[in-house]
Amino acid sequence: MYSVRLAVGVLVVLVALGGANAAAAARYTFLEETAADAYDLSAEVRLAGGGDARLCFDYRAEDNHHYLRVARGKVALVRVRDGKTQTLPVPLDTGATARESVSLLVKRRPEKISLLVNGRLALVVGDLSAGEGKVGYATTGEAQVTEPRLQPVEPPAFADDFMRAAGEPGPWETASGRWTQTTVGDVTKSANGFFYRGEGAPALAVTGFPFWDDYIFQASVKCTQPEGTFGLCFYYQDPANYLGLLWGSNEGLRLVRVVNGVTRVLAENKRVAWVPDQWYRLAVQVVDSDLTALVDGGICLEARDPSFGRGAAALYASGKEVYFDDVAIKPALYFREEQPAARPERWAATRGAHIIGSTAWQDYTYRARLRPSGTEGVRLVFGWRAPDDYHVLRWGADKGRGPGAGRLQILHWNGKERLLAEAPGGYVAQRNYDVEITFRPGYAAVSIDGKRRLEAAGASLQDGAIGAAPLSALRAVAVRQYEEPPPPEEEITSEFTNSAAHPDMAEWADPSRAWVPRPSPLGATFWRKGEHFGDTWVHLSVPPMADTASVAVSLAADGEDPQTGYTFTLQRAAQQVVIQLHRQGNAVEKATLEAPADQAVPVTLTRQGTFLTAAVAEQPLLAYQDPKPLTGSRVALRTTPGVPLDLKGVNVRSRHTYDYTFHDAPVDWQPQSGVWEITSRWSCQPGWSWFGGWSEQVAAIWSKRRFSGDLVLEYYAAPKMDAVPEAYELRFRDLNATICGDGKRLNSGYSFIIGGWGNTK
Numbered sequence: 001m002y003s004v005r006l007a008v009g010v011l012v013v014l015v016a017l018g019g020a021n022a023a024a025a026a027r028y029t030f031l032e033e034t035a036a037d038a039y040d041l042s043a044e045v046r047l048a049g050g051g052d053a054r055l056c057f058d059y060r061a062e063d064n065h066h067y068l069r070v071a072r073g074k075v076a077l078v079r080v081r082d083g084k085t086q087t088l089p090v091p092l093d094t095g096a097t098a099r100e101s102v103s104l105l106v107k108r109r110p111e112k113i114s115l116l117v118n119g120r121l122a123l124v125v126g127d128l129s130a131g132e133g134k135v136g137y138a139t140t141g142e143a144q145v146t147e148p149r150l151q152p153v154e155p156p157a158f159a160d161d162f163m164r165a166a167g168e169p170g171p172w173e174t175a176s177g178r179w180t181q182t183t184v185g186d187v188t189k190s191a192n193g194f195f196y197r198g199e200g201a202p203a204l205a206v207t208g209f210p211f212w213d214d215y216i217f218q219a220s221v222k223c224t225q226p227e228g229t230f231g232l233c234f235y236y237q238d239p240a241n242y243l244g245l246l247w248g249s250n251e252g253l254r255l256v257r258v259v260n261g262v263t264r265v266l267a268e269n270k271r272v273a274w275v276p277d278q279w280y281r282l283a284v285q286v287v288d289s290d291l292t293a294l295v296d297g298g299i300c301l302e303a304r305d306p307s308f309g310r311g312a313a314a315l316y317a318s319g320k321e322v323y324f325d326d327v328a329i330k331p332a333l334y335f336r337e338e339q340p341a342a343r344p345e346r347w348a349a350t351r352g353a354h355i356i357g358s359t360a361w362q363d364y365t366y367r368a369r370l371r372p373s374g375t376e377g378v379r380l381v382f383g384w385r386a387p388d389d390y391h392v393l394r395w396g397a398d399k400g401r402g403p404g405a406g407r408l409q410i411l412h413w414n415g416k417e418r419l420l421a422e423a424p425g426g427y428v429a430q431r432n433y434d435v436e437i438t439f440r441p442g443y444a445a446v447s448i449d450g451k452r453r454l455e456a457a458g459a460s461l462q463d464g465a466i467g468a469a470p471l472s473a474l475r476a477v478a479v480r481q482y483e484e485p486p487p488p489e490e491e492i493t494s495e496f497t498n499s500a501a502h503p504d505m506a507e508w509a510d511p512s513r514a515w516v517p518r519p520s521p522l523g524a525t526f527w528r529k530g531e532h533f534g535d536t537w538v539h540l541s542v543p544p545m546a547d548t549a550s551v552a553v554s555l556a557a558d559g560e561d562p563q564t565g566y567t568f569t570l571q572r573a574a575q576q577v578v579i580q581l582h583r584q585g586n587a588v589e590k591a592t593l594e595a596p597a598d599q600a601v602p603v604t605l606t607r608q609g610t611f612l613t614a615a616v617a618e619q620p621l622l623a624y625q626d627p628k629p630l631t632g633s634r635v636a637l638r639t640t641p642g643v644p645l646d647l648k649g650v651n652v653r654s655r656h657t658y659d660y661t662f663h664d665a666p667v668d669w670q671p672q673s674g675v676w677e678i679t680s681r682w683s684c685q686p687g688w689s690w691f692g693g694w695s696e697q698v699a700a701i702w703s704k705r706r707f708s709g710d711l712v713l714e715y716y717a718a719p720k721m722d723a724v725p726e727a728y729e730l731r732f733r734d735l736n737a738t739i740c741g742d743g744k745r746l747n748s749g750y751s752f753i754i755g756g757w758g759n760t761k
Contacts, residue, residue, distance in 0.1 A: 005039045006740060008592065009390070011363045014015075014377065016420060020272065020332060022063040022706060023430060024178055027138060028056060028059075028133065028136045028138045029136050029138065030059070030136035031135050031136060031148060031150050031499070031727050034132065034133065034135075034349060035108065035131065035132060035133060035134070035135050035152075036056070036058060036131065036132055037108075037109075037110045037130070037131040037132060037280055037509055038108065038131065038150060038152070038153050038154065038155075038490065039131070039135075039151060039152050039153075040105060040106065040107050040108070040110050040149055040150075040152055040153055040211050040310075041055065041057050041106040041108065041148070041150055042103070042104065042105040042106070042147070042148070042149045042151070043055055043104055043137060043145050043146065043147060043148040043149070043151070043234065044101045044102070044103055044104075044146045044147050044401070045070050045101060045102045045104055045143070045144070045145055045146075046099070046100070046101040046102070046144045046146070047070065047071070047073070047096075047102075047143050047144065048070075048099060048141070048142040048143060048144070049142035049143075049571050050097050050141050050142075051139060051140050051141025051142045051143030052069070052071040052072075052139070052140050052141065052143055052313070053067055053069075053070045053071075053072075053137065053138070053140075053143040053144075053145050053146070053165075054067050054070070054103060054137060054138045054139070055067060055106065055136075055137050055148075056068075056134075056135065056136050056137065056138070057108060057130055057131075057132045057133065057134075057135045058108070058129070058130070058132070058519055059104055059133045059134040059135065059136065060130075060132070060133045060134075062080075063080060063081075063082055063083035064080060064081060064082070065080050065133060065471050066078065066079050066080070066113065066127075066536050067080070067102060068106065069103065069117070070094070070104070070143075071487070073089040073093060073094055073096060074093055074094060075090060075094050075102070075104065075115070075117060075122075076088075076090075076091035076092070077113065077123060078116060078127060079127075080687075085348055086343065088125050088152065089123075089125070089345045090396075091256075091376060091599070092117065092122050092123060094118075095117075095118070096118075099238075101146075102117065103116075103117070103118050103119060103143075103375060104116070104117060104427070104705075104710075105309070107213065108131045109131070109214075110128070110358065110359065110466065111123045111126065111127070111128060111129060111348070111357060111359070112124055112125060112126050112127055112346070112348075113127045114309070114330075116309040116310075118307065119307070119308060120308075120309065120311040121288060121289050121306035121307075122157060122306070123345075123425070124276070124345070124346050125345050125346070125347055125724045126290045126345065126346050126347045126348035126349075126354075126355065127742075128348045128350060128354055128355060128387075128465075130305075131396065133749045134157060135148075135150055136148075138637075139697075141241040143669050143760055151211055153211045154329075155210065155214075155215075155539075156212045156215040156329070156330060156331065157329075157330060157367035158171070158207065158208065158313075158327070158328065158329040159327065159328045160172075160207075160327045161192075161194060161325065161326050161327075161664070162194040162195060162196050162324075163194045164181070164194070165168070166181050166183065167181075167678075168181075170310070171207050171316070172196070172205040172206065172207050173205070173206045173207070173624060173754060174203075174204075174206075175204040175205065175206050175238075176197045176202065176203055176239055177198055177199055177200020177202060177203020177204060177205075177317065177440065177633070178198070178203060179196060179197065179198050179203060179205045179315075180449050181194070181195075181196060181197075182194070182195045182196075182197050182323070183195075183429075184677075184678045184679070188490060188493070188494075189219040189493065189495050189496075189687045189688045189689065190493065190678060190687075190688075190689040190690075191324070191493060191496075191661065191662045191663060191678060191689065191690045191691055191693070192662055192663050192664065192665070192678055193678055193689060194325070195323045195324065195325050195665075196315070196323070196324045196325070197322065197323050197324075198230075198315060198316075198317030198322045198323070198324065199317060199319070199320045199321070200317060200318065201315060201318055201319075202229070202231065202316055202318040203315075203316070203317040203322075204239055204314045204315070205315045206236060206312055206314040207312065207313055207329075208311075208312035208313045208329065209311055209312060209697070210237075210288070210310065211265065211312055212310060212311060212312060212313070213235075213286070213309065213310040213611060214254065214286065214287050214288070214329060214331060214332050215234070215247060215285070215286065215313075215329055215331060215332055216283055216284070216285040216329070216330060216331070216332050216333050217232050217234050217283065217284050217285070217313050217327075217328075217329050218281065218282070218283040218326075218327065218328045218329070218332070219232060219281075219282055219315065219324050219325070219327045219328075219757045220280070220281055220282070220324065220326045220457055220462075220664065220665035220667050221279070221280055221281075221282050221322065221323065221324050221325075222278055222279045222322075222323050222342055223249075223274065223276060223278075223319065223321060223513070224276055224279065224323070224760065225275050225276060225319055225320050225321045225726060226249065226319040227249045227250070227319060228248070228249055228317070228318055228319025228320065228321075228322060229246055229247065229248035229249070229316070229317075229318040229325075230246075230247055230282075230316060230317050230318070230322045231244055231245050231246035231249070231282070231316040231317060232244065232245050232284050232314075232315065232316065233245075233281075233310040233311070233313065233315075233316050233373075233631060234284055234286055234311065234313055234314075235266070235286060235307070235309070235310060235311035235312075235313035236311045236313060237308060237311055237314040238362070240258065240259075240260055240261040241258060241259055241260065241308070242258050242308070242310065242311065242314065243256070243257055243258070243291065243311075244256045244257075244258060245282065245284040245293045245301075246273055246316060247272070247295075248318075249273070249278075249280070250273050250275065251270065252268055252269050252271060252273070253268065253269045253270075253272040253293065253295070253300055253301060254266075254268040254269075254301075255267040255268070255284075255291055255293055255301050256266070257305055257307050257463075257596045258426075259307065261336045263487065265291045266294075266303035266435065267291075267301040267302060267303040268301070269300060269301060271552055272295070272300065275677075276306055277671065277676075277677075278670060278671065279294055279665045279666050279667045279669075280296060280323075280667060280749070281294075281295070281296050281297065281667040282294075283297075284383070285332050285333065285334055285336075285451075286332070287332045288346075288717075289304050289305055289306040290302070290304055290336070291303045291304065291305060291619060292334060292336070292701060294666075295706060296504060296667060302336075311493055313329055314473075315327070317388070319522050322365075324459055324592075325664070325665040326595060326664045326665055330708055331358070331360075331593060332356055332747055333480065333481045333483065334478070334479065334481070335356070335357060335477075335478065335480075335481050336477070336478045336479075336481040337356075337476070337477050339421075339475065339476070339478050340354075340468070340471060340474045340476070340477055340523045341472050341474065342470050343713060344471060344481070347467070347701055348473060349385050350387050352469055353379060353381050353392075353406060353456075353467045353468065354411065354467055354469065354471045355384050355465050355466070355467035355557060356465060356466060356467065356637055357384075357465035357466050357479065359384065359385050359386075359463065359464050359465055359467055360443065360463060360479060361463060361464060361465060361466070361479070362462070362463035362481070363439070363440050363463075363482045364438070364439055364441060364479050364480060364481040364482065365436060365437070365438055365479070365480050365482075365483060366380070366382055366436070366466050366477075366478075366479050367434070367435070367436050367437075367477070367478045367479075367480075368380055368434075368435045368436075368437075368474055368478075369432060369433070369435075369470065369474070369475040370427075370432070370433045370434075370435055370473050370474065370475065370478040370479050371430070371431065371432050371433070371473060371475050371514070372395075372397065372429050372430075372431075372433075373430065373472065373473065374397075374429055375393065375397035375399055375400040375401070375429055376397070376400065376402070377395060377396045377400055377405070378395050378436060378468070378470070378473045379393065379394050379395070379404075379468065379469045379470055380392065380393040380395075380428070380435060380446070380466070380643050381393075381435050381465075381466060381467030381468065381469070382439050382464065382467075383439060383444075383460075383461060383462065383464035384464040384465040384466065384467055385462075385463070385464045385465075385493075388414060388415050389413070389414050389442065389464075390411050390413055390464060390467075391410065391411065391420075391439075391460070391697075392407070392411050392413065392463075393409070393410055393435070393446055393454075393462065394408075394409045394410075394411055395408050395409075395426065395427055395435075396408075396410065396426045396429065397426050397428070397429060398425070398426035398428055400426060401424075403672075404572045404674070405426065406424065406425070406426040406741075407422055407423065407424055407425070407426065408422060408423045408424075408425055408426075408446065408453055408454050409422040409454075410444060410446065410456045411419070411448050411456060412424070412458070412460045413460075413680045415507070415563055416461065418562075420444075420453070420456040420458055420460075420722045421454050421455060423453055423454045425453070431476070433448055433449060433451050433671040434448070434450070434625065435447070435448055436448075439454060439461065440461075441461065441462050441463070441618075442458065442462075442484075442606070442608075442615060442620045442623075443455070443456070443457050443461060443608045443609070443611060443613065443615055443724070444456045444457075444564065445462050445607075445609050448649075452609070455608065455609045455610055455611060456627070457608070457611040457613055457623040457625070458620065458623065459620040461620075466479060482655075484653075485659075487651055487653075488531055488659040488660075488661050491661045491663035491664070492509050492661050493663070494507040497509050497511075501506075503635070503638045507716070508716040510648070511647070511648040512608050512646070512647035512648045514528060514647075514652075515527070515528055515529075515531060515637065515647045515650070519704060520561075520562065520638065522552075522562065522563075522638060524638060524639070525562060525636055525637070525638040526637045526647065527635070527636050527640065528634070528635040528636070528652050528713065529714060530714055531633040531634065531710070531712045532633055532635055532652060532654040532656070532657060533633050533654065533656045533657075533709075533710060534553075534654065534656045535606070535609070535653070535654065535656075536555055536556075536606070536607045536635065536652065536653070536654045536655040537604060537606050537609045537652070537654070538553050538555070538604070538605045538606075538635065538648060538650065538651070538652050539602070539603075539604050539652075539655050540553070540603055540605075540645070540650040540651070540652045541601065541602050541647075542570050542572070542577065542600060542601045542602075542603050543598065543600050543643065543644050543645060544572060544597060544598055544599065545571075545572050545642070545643050545644070546572075546642070547571070547572065547573050547574075548638045548640070549571070549572070549573075549642060549643050550569050550570060550571045550639070550640050550643075551569075551637070551638075551639050551645060551699060552567055552568065552570070552637070552638050552639070552756045553567070553568045553569045553570075553605050553636070553637050554566065554567045554568075554634075554635065554636075555568075555605065555607045555612070555630045555632075555633040555635055555637040556607060556630040556631070556633065557634045557635070557636050558634060559632075559634040560634045560639065562636040563584060563585045564584060564630075564632055565581070565584070565630055565632045565634070565636070566581065566582070566584075566607065566612050566630065567582045567655055568580070568581055568585055568605045568612075568614060570583070570727065572595075572597060574597060575594055575596065575597050576591070576592050576593065576594055577592070577593045577595045577601050577603075577616055578592050579591050579592075579593075579603075579614045579616075579622055579726065580621060580633070581612060581614070582625055583624075583626065583630070585629070588624050588626075589622055589624040590622075590624075591611075591614065591622035593616050593619075593621055595616070601616055601617065602616070602617055602618075603615070603616055604618070609629075610625050610626050610627070611623055611624065611625050611626075612625075612626065612716075626643035630637075630739055633710075634645060635652055658705065662678070662691035664691065666691060667704075668703060668704050668705060669674075669701050669702070669703060669704065670701065670702050670703075670704050671701045672692070672696060672700040672702055672744075673697065673698050673699060673700045673703075674693045674694055674695030674697075674698065674699025674700065674703060675693060675694055675695065675699070676691070676692070676693040676701050677691070677692075678690065678691055678692075679691075679692050679694070679720065680720075681718065681720055681721060682721045683721045683722070684721070687690045692720050692739045694720055694722065696711070698746075700746060702741070702743050704745075706743075711739055712742070713737060713739050715737065717735040718735075719734055719735070721760075734754075735749065735754055736753050736754055736756075737751070737752045738750065738751045738752070739752075
């Protein structure tokens with residue numbers, strides 16, 4: 001990153017800085033660098049002797065740009081389009097006298113313009129126009145503009161699991177307290193042996209850039225002492241100025257603002273207590289002035305504060321023995337707006353709809369509380385990428401007129417309207433409705449008041465912002481993007497996957513062993529371990545192969561016969577990839593794509609809702625909707641002889657499957673008794689370490705998650721070597737499990753006991 005201050009270009013223009021009667025000749029002084037889509041523009045402005053000042057940006061022509069106008073103690077954002085001037089929205093008071101300077105900062109992002117006045121967020125305006133152009137300033141009278149600065153910015157992208165040797169430099173700067181890297185066992189033979197420990201009153205470890213904004217800051221954290229405070233600081237300026245999410249043993253959970261060392265509580269819950277030695281997933285998100293605190297994925301606190309407007313991030317520890325792991329900072333994942341019509345300036349008006357959010361939004365759930373007031377119909381926009389490229393849910397009134405009356409429709413607008421799906425049923429005016437749009441690459445589904453009403457699949461369904469029309473019908477809105485967890489095979493310590501050196505670990509550490517070979521009338525068939533309920537994805541790379549060869553993948557099968565499910569058969573013919581889909585042995589769809597015969601082709605096969613889809617190189621190729629979806633939950637794979645398919649590279653994903661390798665901190669698990677942590681398994685070789693529990697009595701740990709419906713639990717476990725009189729091989733009876741429990745009593749559900757009652761049952 002870099003900044004630019006040098007001013008080299010001037011342009012004589014006629015500017016009206018103080019109103020219609022204040023027009024005067026002035027010179028725009030442009031900075032040397034031309035701005036891109038995302039940047040910060042800052043300057044100090046001092047007004048004197050009736051003078052005015054202007055800070056311009058997005059300047060592409062005299063009749064096409066934005067500028068800030070500072071005059072008579074007020075600042076206004078002005079848009080110039082085709083020579084027409086519009087003030088957005090009303091001028092703001094700077095709070096400065098004629099002789100005092102005002103610090104201004106414009107945050108230009110692809111979807112909006114934000115203004116900071118003296119370090120506080122004063123204005124956010126939705127704007128989807130291009131941000132490229134010159135930046136500069138102009139003055140009249142004795143007004144002064146000093147220290148103009150252009151700072152290109154990028155979205156935050158930071159992750160640290162602390163997997164480095166002791167003494168190796170890391171991305172953290174100690175601002176206060178004591179911070180040390182801790183390891184468990186041999187780092188090359190440990191499931192997760194790295195943590196960052198903080199001690200102080202408080203201890204602060206800082207990372208990031210001062211221009212970071214609109215981000216979510218996540219970390220796994222625990223405290224081994226009965227008292228202390230830990231948390232995450234965001235929009236961090238220095239040790240005495242920041243916003244923070246703090247969780248104290250006595251104070252509870254708090255969102256705070258610290259200015260000049262003075263702490264003010266913005267929101268709190270004193271009844272929330274942490275448990276010593278328990279890992280938690282702590283997260284805080286800031287978007288504009290909206291603050292959201294989350295613990296283990298659930299929203300716990302919300303507040304609104306305009307302080308700072310941007311800043312770095314810091315870990316916070318007060319007391320002793322506070323441990324952090326798996327830190328991530330990324331663009332915000334959540335958007336929430338109560339009463340959108342109360343802040344209409346945040347929405348960009350375009351083509352009869354109001355748009356908000358980023359065109360990079362992908363794989364999200366869009367929830368809206370609607371209350372249509374008339375019969376003209378309502379529209380919810382999603383996947384908005386440009387004024388002529390977006391998707392819309394059009395819902396007509398029961399007794400309405402015009403397009404969509406009495407119907408629910410998913411449309412794609414790309415220069416012209418294209419219907420993707422529709423269903424009968426309109427709305428009744430003056431009633432509340434909860435509408436949910438599930439939007440994933442290649443797929444969209446609509447539910448109203450909890451009932452699935454409509455689905456669509458297609459290549460145009462990819463990513464984009466959201467919107468609504470009319471905005472007055474939108475009473476509340478929330479968007480939540482999905483976080484795809486890393487594939488578990490990528491998180492297994494590499495030493496464990498060396499099956500030649502450690503054949504005893506191959507069953508659980510070798511990704512190819514997740515496929516179990518079984519004889520079949522159709523040839524060698526591999527069944528994926530486990531059940532895959534609901535939506536399922538299979539990713540594989542189809543190698544070059546003979547015209548007569550094939551790879552077949554079955555979804556929703558019964559575990560005995562692949563033809564009881566949906567089977568995708570993939571073949572290579574000349575310069576083509578051919579995909580055929582069968583439903584229980586009957587052909588239902590076929591597609592062909594040009595592809596080099598000598599190159600492997602990445603393919604994704606998916607079951608989503610009632611749709612079966614196939615994509616090649618992330619481009620949707622085939623889609624089939626089954627009016628009577630199959631209910632199987634097994635995945636199978638088979639190849640003809642001679643196909644060089646590496647099973648290690650065939651990945652299966654389901655959002656109803658949770659796969660734990662304990663490479664990350666165990667934030668989804670809650671110890672009830674005993675000690676649970678990364679520990680050596682063999683006392684004779686202490687370097688080898690995994691997640692485990694031990695106790696003189698019972699060591700028990702519960703999943704924090706709650707499950708309903710069909711459930712399958714699979715786990716790999718082994719006894720920990722210890723100095724006990726009992727024979728080592730007899731201690732395998734300690735590897736027990738309970739399902740369908742209440743989270744407190746081990747005898748509340750179904751318990752599977754190995755070698756119980758003195759190894760008699």
